[in-house]
Amino acid sequence: MLVNAKEMLDKAYENGYAIGHFNTNNLEWTKAILKAAEEKQTAVIVAASEGAIKYMGGFKVVADLVKVMHDEMGITVPVAIHLDHGSYEGAKKAIEAGFTSVMFDGSHFPLEENLEKTKEIAELAHSKGMSVEAEVGGIGGEEDGVRSAGELADVEECKKIASLGIDFLAAGIGNIHGVYPADWQGLNFDRLREISDAVKMPIVLHGGTGIPDDQIKKAISLGVSKINVNTECQLVFAEATRKYIEAGKDKQGKGFDPRKLLADGTQAVIDKVEEKIDMFGSANSAK
Numbered sequence: 138m139l140v141n142a143k144e145m146l147d148k149a150y151e152n153g154y155a156i157g158h159f160n161t162n163n164l165e166w167t168k169a170i171l172k173a174a175e176e177k178q179t180a181v182i183v184a185a186s187e188g189a190i191k192y193m194g195g196f197k198v199v200a201d202l203v204k205v206m207h208d209e210m211g212i213t214v215p216v217a218i219h220l221d222h223g224s225y226e227g228a229k230k231a232i233e234a235g236f237t238s239v240m241f242d243g244s245h246f247p248l249e250e251n252l253e254k255t256k257e258i259a260e261l262a263h264s265k266g267m268s269v270e271a272e273v274g275g276i277g278g279e280e281d282g283v284r285s286a287g288e289l290a291d292v293e294e295c296k297k298i299a300s301l302g303i304d305f306l307a308a309g310i311g312n313i314h315g316v317y318p319a320d321w322q323g324l325n326f327d328r329l330r331e332i333s334d335a336v337k338m339p340i341v342l343h344g345g346t347g348i349p350d351d352q353i354k355k356a357i358s359l360g361v362s363k364i365n366v367n368t369e370c371q372l373v374f375a376e377a378t379r380k381y382i383e384a385g386k387d388k389q390g391k392g393f394d395p396r397k398l399l400a401d402g403t404q405a406v407i408d409k410v411e412e413k414i415d416m417f418g419s420a421n422s423a424k
């Protein structure tokens with residue numbers, strides 16, 4: 138059975154580590170994330186953006202895929218299926234489809250509207266036992282067509298949204314989705330400290346790809362308990378798959394069979410997820 142993400146994140150928050158949120162894109166990805174989490178004996182969050190959900194065939198396809206695969210693989214660690222950057226309508230669809238956790242991202246709305254909609258989604262999701270993530274300020278870069286310059290979240294706004302009964306908060310602290318530009322200034326730890334002191338709840342670090350390990354560890358020590366990673370898994374998958382094809386392996390025997398063609402890429406995702414889990418400090422936390 139899948140679980141919501143509240144308990145695993147509260148435990149991480151209390152014990153000073155972070156749970157990995159890994160975006161899934163297809164069946165191989167889902168399997169890779171679950172396998173890595175089981176091997177590392179940690180709870181994990183399998184996440185899907187609305188773009189990935191559309192690609193994979195719909196909300197129920199994704200919720201059921203993760204559920205059934207979890208059962209068939211005999212996974213014993215806690216697993217949540219989480220909607221990433223959900224719209225107002227998307228969050229409602231995810232709640233209906235059996236997701237166990239939902240992010241409502243109303244950060245592009247005026248604050249009052251974001252608060253109003255977050256409250257409504259939080260009540261609805263909680264009535265079904267799901268966990269809820271909300272966002273204020275913008276996470277920089279681009280995620281499924283939504284662009285933001287990467288603001289620093291306002292502490293008072295964080296306090297307001299945190300008081301609505303949400304379970305974890307995504308707040309911009311200079312983080313950016315995708316690969317960081319060469320002139321990136323790094324995470325803003327002063328702002329993270331202020332937000333963390335004000336909200337006293339697990340904080341979510343989006344844009345986990347490419348943040349140096351020392352900054353990740355410092356962020357965790359200041360209250361970050363969930364770290365989102367997407368692009369980095371895509372990059373290693375693409376790299377391993379390219380190597381396979383460039384080596385002509387798809388032309389040897391039945392190397393064109395998707396089970397073979399995608400195997401190196403999938404293994405690269407497993408390795409990357411395991412590496413992140415170790416770095417986030419959550420390995421063996423589910424034992």
Ligand code: 13P
Binds near residue numbers: 221344
């Ligand atoms: P990256 O693609 O930069 O790893 O960010 C993932 C993310 O924050 C998903 O919400």
